Amino acid sequence: MKVISTTKAPAAIGPYSQAYEVGNLVYASGQIPVDPVTGQAPDGIKAQAEQSCRNVGAILEAAGLTYENVVKTTCFLADMNDFQQFNEVYSEYFTSKPARSCVAVRSIPKGLLCEIEVIAEK
8 A cells, every 4th residue: 555645735634644545546535625735725615616626636646647537536515505516616627427426414624515535546
């Protein structure tokens, strides 16, 4: 196993790694919409979805991959009423339409609106 880490995505806020490469797969931890430079999150679901997607992209890049390598995503929303707006942003990044689960959860760390985790193939 190989740890994948980058300063272009937020550092882990708990006892976990940003991602692990195992064989030909990369398993990325969920990415919340925090700007890795400022440590702040934007307001609104669209801006937060955009930042989460960019954070996922930074981890993929650190692993030598792109969004096209993603085979599965799991998306967490604090409010399923944000589903349509989230999808508008998500679809701009995940154009290959990987398999996906999208669920509403009671809460997301730091009171945020979304989180995205991915599995990608090398």
